[in-house]
Amino acid sequence: MSNHGPQLITYADRLAGDVAGLTALLDGPLAGAFDGVHVLPFFTPHDGADAGFDPSDHTMVDPRLGTWEDLRLLAQGRTVMADVIVNHVSALSEQFLDVRERGDASPWAPMFLTLSSVFPDGATEADLARIYRPRPGLPFTAMRLGGERRLVWTTFTPDQIDIDLRSTEAWDYLDSVVDALLSAGVTQLRLDAVGYTGKQAGTDCFMTPATDLYTDRIVQRAHAQGATVLVEVHGHHTQQMEIARKVDLVYDFALPPLVLHALTASDLAPLAHWLHIRPTNAVTVLDTHDGIGIVDVGPSDLRPGEPGLLTPEQIDVLVESIHDNSGGTSRMATGEAASNLDLYQVNCTLYDALGRDDRRHVLARLIQLFVPGTPQVYYVGLLAGANDIDLLERTGVGRDVNRHHYTADEVATELTRPPVRAQLEALRVRATHPAFGGSFSWETHGTGASLRWTSGDDWAELDLDVADASYAMTVSEGDGAVQVLAAGR
Incomplete structure (x- = not known):
């Protein structure tokens, strides 16, 4: 088992029904292709407002998906990665419901952020305009806490309440999450949305010095128990390079748009430049449960005046080519067309982004497998899946276009397709050939x-x-x- 061998990224339910089904799939038809698996949120509930990233109980496996013992069985002989949702908890969590009812009288009150938590003397227009958020508007939701109307900090959605990592209560909670995961055989922790945790007056509240301290605290706890940590941050590529020097693993979120640019514009120059400067302690991806990142290759307000890996004009052409290649379906799932308006993502499967071209799809995967790092392969991309417009129309959530629910029969059928067989063949070589350790x-x-x-x-x-x-x-x-x-x- 290699720490740098290929890993699968998947929801347990959307690919294999449950955790035990995922184990059977990895030990069966996918045997030899993956040294590890990142199981996307399997906590209670796994199907909340944000596909499991808003658990009401982050220390429990959703019983519909299995038990902690099922997770231990999955971890036998392979690396298992799981999410620690660091920035927020569900509005339906036991802790926040108590605060809703009792306000400051709740023992959990210090755990949650309101506007006054960060700006006790009030915030100016400039203070509020400076706050970085991945979606339009301000990151606050008016709620009644103990009968008093307050502005609660909600970076992502009103269903996800930001926590105050300056409080003992927040750390008691996060420590319990980390310990539950590590005791169940998880050996890699993915810190979700950690960049938003260090909210400080006078800053943009993103990737602040406090963020580094909080990240290091979790890393130390993980290291003490033999685990490593992957930090999930979308931002300017120079930020990713800086973060990589301080942590075990970062994502190479620049790779997907650079590979797509190369294959749609017949231009390798931006990818070649990135290969010169990128960090190698990286998890490489081409597609994930989120969209195709754009902020990761473009200029950014986070680094004023610094160029991106692609010019704004190249990004515009790339986005339009994805929309054209997908027959317009990605446009339906992206931006104002979708309820989860993300400023930095195009929602589309990799296969549709490349016009369902088998050769280009396989070539994109081969490039990923050869770029240094730990390659993670998303389940929809592995199965060369197309945009799920039916699911998008049912939920109105843009990212659902790339989060198909596969039946067992569908999986069996997809595994026979040439682009899927080709990817699996390459993955098995990548997992076993000694050259890749050189x-x-x-x-x-x-x-x-x-x-x-x-x-x-x-x-x-x-x-x-x-x-x-x-x-x-x-x-x-x-x-x-x-x-x-x-x-x-």
């Missing part, structure tokens, strides 16, 4: 590139051309070589 080198030549891993006499190479999506993946075998996958060559 050193990485690469070169570009026009629209072509060669990516190579070498460890002693072992090597693995990917030759590609983004103009026609041709590729050849070849690896050493004994004294010779074997071509794993090829198209157009």
Whole structure:
């Protein structure tokens, strides 16, 4: 089991029904392809207002999905990653319901943030305008706490109440979450939305010095129990590079739009530049349960005056090409068309973003598997899934377009498709071939590139051309070589 081998990202229920079903799938049809799995929120309830990222009880496995013992069985022989939702809890949590009823008389009152928690002397217009939020409007919701009307801090939705990490009560809560996960065999913690935790007057309340202190506190607790931590932050690429120096793992959120740009604009230059400067203690993704990040490659208010990895014009062309490739369905799921208006994401499956082109889909995955880091593969992308417009129309939530609920029969059918079989073949090589434990080198030549891993006499190479999506993946075998996958060559 390698810490750098491929991992699957999935909801237990949407791919396999429950945790035990996920174990059976990883031990069965997906055997050998993944060294680990990031199980998206499986807490009570797993199907709340934000697909499990608003649990009312973060220390309980939703009984519809299984038990802590089921999670321990999943963790046998593989790395399991789980989320610690650091910034907020559900408005329906026992703790916040008590505050709703009793106000400041509740023992949990110090755990929750209101406007006055951060601005006890009041906030000016400039103070409020400075606050960074991933959606339009201010991050407050008017609520009655103990009969008194208050402005409660809600960065994401009114269903998710921000917690005050300056309080003992918040840390008692978070420590109980971390301990529950680690005692169940989880060895990697993903800190969700941690960038928003360090709210301080006089700042934009995002990635402040307090955020570093809070993150370090959780990291130390995890390390003491043999676990590592992945920090989830969307922002300017230079921020990701800075964070990477301080933590175990960061996401390479710049990779998806750069790969999509390369494959839609036949332009490798921005990706080549990123390969020169990116951190390698990264989890690489092409698609996730959230949308395709744009802030991660563009200029940002978080770094005024600094260029992005793509120009605003390149980003506009990329977004339009995704909308065109998806037949307009991604436009229905993105921006003002969707209720969860995220300023930095395009909601679309990877397969639709590439126009359901099998070759380009597989090539995108091969590039990911060769870029240094721990590759995580989202379940919909693994199965080359298309946008789920029916689910989007039922829920009105943009990101649901890339969160399909698969039946067992659907999974069995999808596993027979050529782009799925090709990805699994490449993943099994990536998980087992010794070259990937060695050193990485690469070169570009026009629209072509060669990516190579070498460890002693072992090597693995990917030759590609983004103009026609041709590729050849070849690896050493004994004294010779074997071509794993090829198209157009």
